[in-house]
Amino acid sequence: PEKFTMLTGDRPTGRLHLGHYFGTLKGRVELQNMGAKTNVLIADYQVITDRDTTEHIQDNVYNMVMDYLACGIDPDKTMIYAHSAVPAANQLMLPFLSLVSEAELARNPTVKAEMEASGHELTGLLLTYPVHQACDILFCKGNVVPVGRDQLPHIELTRTIARRFNNRYGKVFPEVDALLSDTPLLPGLDGRKMSKSYGNAINISMTAEETAKRIKKSQTDSERMITFDPENRPGVSGLLSTAAICTGRSEVEIAEEIGMGGSGQLKKYVTEAVNE
Template identity: 60%
Template sequence: MDHVVLTGDRPTGPLHLGHYFGSLANRLALQGTYPMYVLIADYQVITDRDLPGEIQRNITELLLDHLAVGLDPARVTIFRHSAIPELNQLLLPFLSLVSVAELRRNPTVKDEIAHSSQQAVNGLMFTYPVHQAADILFCKGTLVPVGKDQLPHLEMARLVARRFNERYGEIFPVPEAMLGERPLLGGLDGGKMSKSRGNAIPLRATEDETAALIRRARTDSERLITFDEEGRPEVANLLTLASLCLGRPQRELADEIGYGGAAALKRLVTDAVNEFLGPIRARRREHTEAEAHAVLEEGNRRARERAITTLDEVREAMRF
């Protein structure tokens, strides 16, 4: 089967190592194999906050992060929500295909609401999964690299595709999830790694900034370092971070540290992360903001062509 890949990020802050191992590595592996669309989801920034913040600066930094990790604009279409009105018009017919009860049950929305900075949940947050269905289906996306926490959103896109096809005729493929094989990376405070929770290591962090972040990471008081995900989750998370950066098993690294305690563990993790981020930092210095904006302008043009075609098909199928 020839796939079309859809993935993306919200421009709420810098991309971090959780993004890299959770999704960016998959994008790098897939680019050139299948057509790929990478969405900068600027409209979705206001799902869980009242103001978008430094939206233009965040978009520029996000573009530079994408180029720094090695995404090739010649093989990948990078675009932003607000530049593609036809994509967002798909939200209206798609909303008619799902019930309020189905929206209320979405566990990812419940989690996002719990960590929202808003005083009250807005309608965009409530319909967030259907908006993501439009993101996936506008380009006839069939393969969506996601983390396990995003599977309910993808299931909504699958539901919308099936119901549209049943009601109006076969237009959309039913997308599939592509789950990463790498272990889930937690935040430095023991929670979920997140830009908004301030517990992540940004890809653009300097060596000194990286070291300072890891020094503050939560561990425990035991001198002997062991890999025990249930009994010692914070230590296990740091070992996993080093493991991902070095390509070595967690238990092997734990045995190497032995009775060195938290200080030795953090030194190892700091060295591993800085070595891993070195080439990414170097590539980032090679790209200019003007180059990033040109990449986005061309990506917007290509994505909008695709969205116009899909919206025309939808209108025809619905006899509009």
């Protein structure tokens, strides 16, 4: 583990939720405790990539640090830093932008997807967003980055930038590898992607009572028999997936156990699994 330097991070746009916990936070803590050099970035500069306001950003940064600490990220072992606190990290943009062509930036599929999702036009910042991420990773000589599959094009560009920089100026930066999580994407309580804006997320900071209330309000359907069918029963299936990932059991197994217990029994089971 000592051979690896990890860099990962989040944009401070709101409280972290269960999807973040199982998707990445749990893995960060495991890497930290194995003895890898771990760095976590709070990407406050990148909030403006697809948002028109920086309102509440200071509170969001503080809350994010609290969520990290609650999940087991240890500041004695992991460097936690914000973009705005380390101007030198952002200065890498100048040499890095000279190493990539406009065509390479334009064909990044993740940038296109993010543009469509945000409804924004393609700004210069959004176009160069993967270069800024390369700055984040290479700034602390990161050689392993935990990501979802959708972020692989960004990692590939980081590798290209590091290679071209080393060829031009001498060996400075390491080769970077993606570390793919084997955790499946945790859907929200309505079966869609877990997101604060959809109101279907369970925040890490919620109390047991708030969690119970959020799960109780989630929409299911009128069918009493509980079955796992993501396409036709997104609400029921979203709840089953949440319980499955929290307990390590399969969705089908839990559905069979609840059977004719209906959505009331299902919500009770999910609440206990999440709070546990």
